[in-house]
Amino acid sequence: MKFNNNSExxxxxxxxxxxxxxxxxxxxxxxxxxxxxxxxxxxxxxIIHTKIINILLPFYKLxxxxxFQNEFRSRYKNYNELVQKDLKYIDNGASIxxxxxxxxxxNHGWRSDKIEKVMQVFGKxxxxxxxxxxxxxxxxMIYNCYVNNKKTFYKTSDILLKQLNKELDDVNSTLDRGDIxxxxxxxxxxxxxxEFNLDNIKQLLHFxxxxxxxx
Numbered sequence: 001m002k003f004n005n006n007s008e009x010x011x012x013x014x015x016x017x018x019x020x021x022x023x024x025x026x027x028x029x030x031x032x033x034x035x036x037x038x039x040x041x042x043x044x045x046x047i048i049h050t051k052i053i054n055i056l057l058p059f060y061k062l063x064x065x066x067x068f069q070n071e072f073r074s075r076y077k078n079y080n081e082l083v084q085k086d087l088k089y090i091d092n093g094a095s096i097x098x099x100x101x102x103x104x105x106x107n108h109g110w111r112s113d114k115i116e117k118v119m120q121v122f123g124k125x126x127x128x129x130x131x132x133x134x135x136x137x138x139x140x141m142i143y144n145c146y147v148n149n150k151k152t153f154y155k156t157s158d159i160l161l162k163q164l165n166k167e168l169d170d171v172n173s174t175l176d177r178g179d180i181x182x183x184x185x186x187x188x189x190x191x192x193x194x195e196f197n198l199d200n201i202k203q204l205l206h207f208x209x210x211x212x213x214x215x
Contacts, residue, residue: 011152011156012049012052012156012160012196013196013200015145016201016205018141019138019142019145020207020208020211022134022138022141023138023211024211026131026134026135026138029131034104035215036215037100037103037104038215040100041097041100042208042211042212043212044093044096044097045146046208046209046212047093048090048093048153049205049208050205051086051089051090052090052157052161053198053201053202053205054086055079055086055161056164056196057198058071058075058079059075059079059164059168059187059191060198062188064184065180065181065184068183068187069175072171072172072175072183072187073175076168076171076172079168083165087161090154091149091154094147094148094149094151094154095148097146098147098148101139101142105139160194163190163194167186167187167190171183171186171187174186
C-alpha cells in the first residue's frame with residue numbers, strides 16, 4: 001500500500017522541508033520587490049499543500065469504532081463532493097507557481113546565469129557566490145517540484161489521492177457489510193503504511209506561514 005513510488009520516504013514532506021531551509025537562508029538578502037514576489041510564490045505553495053492536507057485530515061484520526069461509525073459516512077460524502085474542486089485548484093496552482101518563479105527570475109535578478117543582476121539584488125559582492133548558489137538551488141527546487149503537473153509534488157500527491165480514493169471505497173463497502181472494526185482498521189492501516197505524516201507536514205506549513213507573515 002506504499003505510495004512513495006520508489007522515491008525517498010515522504011517526498012512531499014522532504015521537498016517542503018528542503019525548500020523552507022533554502023528560503024530561510026535567502027530572505028534576509030532579498031530586496032523588497034523580490035520579497036513580495038517570493039511571498040506570492042510561497043502563498044501558492046502553502047495553499048496547494050494545505051488542500052492536500054484538508055482532503056486527508058477528515059479520515060486521519062477516526063481511531064475508535066464509535067467516532068468512526070458516527071463520522072465516516074458524512075465525511076466520505078463530503079469527500080466525494082469536494083475533492084474534485086480541490087484537485088482542480090491544485091492542478092491550476094502549477095501554472096500560478098510557474099508564472100511567479102518566471103517573474104522573479106526575469107525581473108528581480110534571479111536568472112542564475114546573469115551574475116550582474118544577482119549582484120544588483122544583493123548589493124554586496126563579497127557574499128554573492130553563496131547567494132547565487134542558493135538562488136540556483138531554490139530555482140531548481142521550484143522547477144523540479146511545482147511548475148507543472150508532471151513534477152514531483154503533483155506526481156506524489158496524485159498517487160496518494162488515487163490510493164486514498166480506492167481505500168475509501170473499500171472501507172465504505174466494508175462498513176456497508178456491518179463490519180465496523182475491520183473498516184476502521186483498514187483506514188488506520190492506510191495512514192500507517194502511507195509514509196505520509198500529516199502532523200509533520202502541518203508543522204512545516206505552520207513554519208511556512210511564519211515566513212510568509214515575515215515577508
